[in-house]
Amino acid sequence: MNFALHEQSQHNPLLQKLESISVLSDEEKQAILHLPMNVRVLEADTDIVRDGDRPSDCCLILSGFICRYKVLSDGRRQIMGFYIPGDIPDLQSLHLQVIDNSVGTLVKSSVALIPHQSLRDLWQRYPNLGEILWRDTLIDAAMFREWLIGVGRRSAYQRIAHLLCELLMRMKAVGLANESGCDLPVTQSEFGDALGLSTVHVNRVLQDLRRDGLIVLRGSSLTIPDWEALQTAGDFDPAYLHLIKEEAP
Amino acid sequence: MNFALHEQSQHNPLLQKLESISVLSDEEKQAILHLPMNVRVLEADTDIVRDGDRPSDCCLILSGFICRYKVLSDGRRQIMGFYIPGDIPDLQSLHLQVIDNSVGTLVKSSVALIPHQSLRDLWQRYPNLGEILWRDTLIDAAMFREWLIGVGRRSAYQRIAHLLCELLMRMKAVGLANESGCDLPVTQSEFGDALGLSTVHVNRVLQDLRRDGLIVLRGSSLTIPDWEALQTAGDFDPAYLHLIKEEAP
DNA sequence: CGTACGATTGAGAGACTTCAACAAACGTGG
DNA sequence: CCACGTTTGTTGAAGTCTCTCAATCGTACG
Structure with missing residues (x-):
């Protein structure tokens, strides 16, 4: 690994997150660092995606604190997960056209929008990165299951x-x-x-x-x-x- | 679609399940029908995979009724989902080496074991099938979320x-x-x-x-x-x- | 310095649990 | 085919965790 790359990975939350759940080659790291990202700063209590949306980008969290939630018919809210820098809470939108829950900021946050197409291109060139992203969605699911146990039995x-x-x-x-x-x-x-x-x-x-x-x-x-x-x-x-x-x- | 294929799909639960969540080409259907499957009949209350296992096959349900559960340290049990013919409850084992929950039969059931490698080969040849399986794991996650709302707020x-x-x-x-x-x-x-x-x-x-x-x-x-x-x-x-x-x- | 939001406290109510007992259904072996 | 044990379903009563309502307090911020 060259020094410059190491420097950068220190400051790219996505890279740091993916390296916490799997091993990446230098080439794969470079590919991630070169993903096109459209950075946005969002105030507190702002929705990033809403129940029913059909987004064309995924949202990578750069800083702040985000939650996934759903509002029930009687107005009460269930939060289903908290997301922190490095997470992509709406990665599922790659394969599920219609989002079935909302994602919003809890505090002022900055996020990077990455076009779906860029991610598809990414794992077409680096199939291993596709598997790692799949792995990430599976870990997300594992967190829901653990959350479920808590709410159900603890x-x-x-x-x-x-x-x-x-x-x-x-x-x-x-x-x-x-x-x-x-x-x-x-x-x-x-x-x-x-x-x-x-x-x-x-x-x-x-x-x-x-x-x-x-x-x-x-x-x-x-x-x-x-x-x-x-x-x-x-x-x-x-x-x-x-x-x-x-x-x- | 030729008649023979249509006939077979009537009796292959996996095909029927995948066709309920996406569209498959005839070629893709054939590939699924030719997956190697090792059929087992399991009595009621038998574990298919256990918390901590590192399986080398995925388990397709052919008949019966299966549940995903986890046992807490105090012995109580939380069931996190029910699975029916056509479902592959441990598809996640493809990308998560260690299974973090158990899956077991509720009644006498028959399942087909499919080697991980066969599934990897499948989506290497038919990338679209890989995406459909990914989609399936995402729908699984969506069911956990909905379950969570129920347990938490209803x-x-x-x-x-x-x-x-x-x-x-x-x-x-x-x-x-x-x-x-x-x-x-x-x-x-x-x-x-x-x-x-x-x-x-x-x-x-x-x-x-x-x-x-x-x-x-x-x-x-x-x-x-x-x-x-x-x-x-x-x-x-x-x-x-x-x-x-x-x-x- | 007022306002607004979050944290804290009190009291009463309700949903659900636990314990315990019994009835019904089921499978199994004699 | 019946007797038997085991599992599943049903009922009652007492208890508890958590909720709702309502008010007060603290603090950050315009």
Whole structure:
């Protein structure tokens, strides 16, 4: 690997993300760095794609914090996943014409739009990259399954602990966390929508977690004093993230 | 399409399933019909793959009823999806070496094992088939998301109605349902594990659904007298199944 | 300095669970 | 073909987790 390439990969979130879930050749890395990207800056609470859209681009997150959600007929909202720099939350639009959920920012974020055609060309030339992107969509599905287990079978206390474990581990994988914590710009109301809990209850359970010394959460700054303990509390096993090097945060 | 091919496709569940979500050329159909398949008959409550396995084949369901599940550390079980003939519940093993959940039969079933390599060869020759399989894994993910919404935000009554809608619609798509119902070999305890409810509560809500005239469920035989009504009760919108021809059952 | 949004607290209500018992259906072997 | 055990379905009652409603507090920001 030449130095210039290494330099660049430090600053390309997509490359860093893909390298966290598989191994790329130098040629493949170059191909990714040369993808055409149309950068946009979006304010907080802005939709990137909406339920029913038929987008012609995929959206790579460069900075910020994004969520996937769906609004029910009675107006309540279920958040189905959080997305961070390096993620492409609407990669599925490559093979499903109509998007069946919405994706929007939680805070001011910057994203890069990549035309579907560029991605198709990419894996026509580098079939391995196609498989890696497929792999990425499968990991996305694995996260839904794990989320489902939490909402279906875990107590509120476990659910929140589990979610915090997942987020910190993913942030760590793309270099967005420090030793024992990270920035987490998610309101208690958003946690509630994600975990199927009311805001009031989220608040109470967060206090329990603080009381038990498992988390320090002030504003949007999360610190985890005892990683092992939080992992146990949340029944968290990172296998489903399919990271190639599993390091304890 | 020649007659012989049409004949065969009638009896190949995989073909029927893939044709419900996309369009295949005659050549592609032939390729699928010639996939090497190692048929196995499995008793009820038998695991096909287990959490942690590294399989070298994919498993196509030919007959029976299968579920995807995960067992929590405290022994409780969350079922994350039901699978019917034509489905390949462990297609993900093509790109994720380690399986992060288990798949097992609910009743006596027959499955066909297809070597990973045969599938890779298939889409090397017919790239379009690769995209269709990718599409299938994305639809799988969409079903998890919809399941998640149910477990997270819908009442037990809505959840059960929604699940019954989904199952009937999918059965219909592969020709396993009659005009207004189908065979559904799922116990109340399994419904509970799938929906995050206790068996007792499932029983009571099923009685409510019967009382309201939305379902007739005797043994494993499900009849839906009023499709519209059940769909409304379950807040069901089949868009997420991404079927190419949406017909009301 | 007011306003708005998010966090916090209290109290009462409801959906669902757990425990326990019993009835019905099913398959199996004698 | 019946007796038997096992699984599945059904019912009752008590308990609990979580929700809803409503009010208050804190803080960032124009």
